Amino acid sequence: MSVERLFANFDKYLPLDDIEKADVSKRVIVRNIRRRQFILQEDEECKHYTFVAEGCFKVYHVDKKGVEHNLQFAAENDWIMIIDSFYNKRRSNVHIEAIEPSLIYQLSRPDLIYLFRTYPKFDRNFRVIVETRLAELEQRLLQVISSTAEERYLAFLDQYPALSLRLPNTQIASYLGITPEFLSKIRKEMVGK
Amino acid sequence: MSVERLFANFDKYLPLDDIEKADVSKRVIVRNIRRRQFILQEDEECKHYTFVAEGCFKVYHVDKKGVEHNLQFAAENDWIMIIDSFYNKRRSNVHIEAIEPSLIYQLSRPDLIYLFRTYPKFDRNFRVIVETRLAELEQRLLQVISSTAEERYLAFLDQYPALSLRLPNTQIASYLGITPEFLSKIRKEMVGK
DNA sequence: CGCGACGTTGATTTGCCTCAACGATTGTGG
């Protein structure tokens, strides 16, 4: 059973001992996901925490006009969780879709709660995982609210240099909250600089 | 020592026993804050988790043009934490300022870490507190990205009816990411409906 | 009382969108 990538992720916080590893291995769901495959759709409830071992996903909302708005990209070693839907069993308002062929590990709500109850270490580790995501979101909200499109694009290139090579500009534009056409114009402007 | 409001907050998760209460009481900082007083400024590092027992605060960023952008309001029973600054000891990029006379309880980073190490219960409780904040932020980012100003205003009235009465429209406009003038125009439109 | 914060209105400007069109690339089924 090869969930080593997942264990390695916990090593950054409180490493798991053999008993915990065995228990996690028994519960975790390993899945290969094709490009364009969904692991969550907008009318479903989010039943898993997802750890991305390989590949890349986008989390996005579709507004009433049918336009996609990317909220998050998740690549190797990132976690994806839609907190409200997951804990409150509400239908999600986002899709999660693979941008590349991917390998993921998932934990269901009952299994995660079991782990929280059985080993306090998981409260600690997931506290830190959630804090990390929270810090990202604080940063992102601040940028969306107080920067121009060009500043946001530069910040994105700076913050996610690897992703900016892997992703088509269409997807980046959607993340920045602008149209692909306008991103193209920004890029044209920048060449002169 | 009257940190009952704080203990009552923990009661929603895992309630504290007498030993834990005594230990928290010894460490928590109780402060009365005047209207317009800052508990954090943009060039400082955020050294405390803050629990609001009474009153109301705004968390905001000032852009290079000098315009304020409200990221969060925090009233009774809300927590304020600037995760990145708090854990990574970086200078914050936001101000935290009292909108009303307030009573707060604060925990310093060393004391919080002591509590995490000593009583696993605090990992659990703060995991949930952070998750709650994360769910709010997910929701807020989605709205900022995919709704018009009017839709965001209606959603705000719906989601925070109490706050919308307590706050001047100037502050609400800043939270919505629009100018006070434009909010005024939206409100004028709405009367007809 | 006087000053500063607040809410409102109107005229003008602008950042970004919409729509339409086009070539280049990718990918996919026959």
Added chain:
DNA sequence: CCACAATCGTTGAGGCAAATCAACGTCGCG
């Protein structure tokens, strides 16, 4: 392995949501 479709990046003309700037009346507070 080719042919056709879909996706992608780009450009241009025109439009709209929201910003900017300016002005004015009201109110609460020191």
